[in-house]
Amino acid sequence: MEGKKHTVTLAGFLITIIGSILFSTKAIIVKVAFANTSMDALTLLMLRMTFSLPFYLGAIWFARQEGLKPLTTRQWMGVIGLGLFGYYLSSLFDFTGLQYVTAGLERLILFLYPTFAVLINSIVFKQPVVRTQQIALLLTYTGIGIAYLGELRIDVSNPNFIWGSFLIFLCSITYSIYIVGSGRMIPTVGVTRFTAYAMLSSTAGVFAHFIFGGGSLQLLQEAGTHVWYGILLAVLATVLPTFMLSNGMKRIGSNNVAIISAIGPVSTIIQAHFILGEKIFPAQIAGTVLVIIGVILIGWKRN
DSSP states (O other), X not given: OTTSOOOOOXXXXXXXXXXXXXXXXXXXXXXXXXXXXXXXXXXXXXXXXXXXXXXXXXXXXXXHTTTOOOOOHXXXXXXXXXXXXXXXXXXXXXXHHTTTSOHHHHHHHHTTHHHHHHHHHHHTSOOOOOHXXXXXXXXXXXXXXXXXXXXXXXXXXXXXXXXXXXXXXXXXHHHHHHHHHHHHHHHHHOHHHHHHHHHHHHHHHHHHHHHHTTOOHHXXXXXXXXXXXXXXXXXXXXXXXXHHHHHHHHHHOHHHHHHXXXXXXXXXXXXIIIIIOOOOOHHHHHHHHHHHHHHHHHHHHOO
16 A cells, blocks of 8 residues: 555665666667667567566466456456556557667656656546645656757757657656556556556557558568567566566555666666667756656655
């Protein structure tokens, strides 16, 4: 429960921070795959979900051993809807957008999702936005603006820069809907069962899109020689961090997880600099600091 006080144990802290850093490797792996293969976003996403599938099937088996009540029709609709909307759509927006923007900027825009969650709870569920949250929202959007304008000047030669940024922005919105919805469903459905079924529904969405939406079998055949990208995305950047952060929430609470997860954009920017050769510039540093402060405020003061 959100109102419960959680102590930050060493185990909970380590699990959360490692999970957050692993999540931040996703953009790096995707950018490296785009640079070294001819795979498109949909094919790469197909690989990611294919190799994730066995882990989530296993999670369902474990969840069934817990003896939980069967899901109601409404719960099934909620889990499937959130999986399709929150993970299938957000991943598609994210992978497509990463073709046009840097990994550092992607992570920074994506990290707006806690602020969107606050706005959704305010507009849809009539939860008041307290003064601390208002300050946090101002800081985060100011930070994104500073970083974005700085990168826009550097990346002015990229004609798809704004389109890619918009897709990442949509990803952040859809993922925030998943976070808000999951926060309301997990207490009744169970964290393992919810995560597994939501991810399976998103996997079905990706497969259906590939089959009926113009996926390239030729690119998929080529992907056979680049199978390690799919395995890395599935295991290192999807399955492990998903369950690590869920475990972290159990141990230290979602508020503390939100605060510790602020390491994510910093981790991505550092990895992008050393692995992809992306430049670190003053506007990016200033914007990142403001966004992280804003997210920490939201995590710290959320009721």
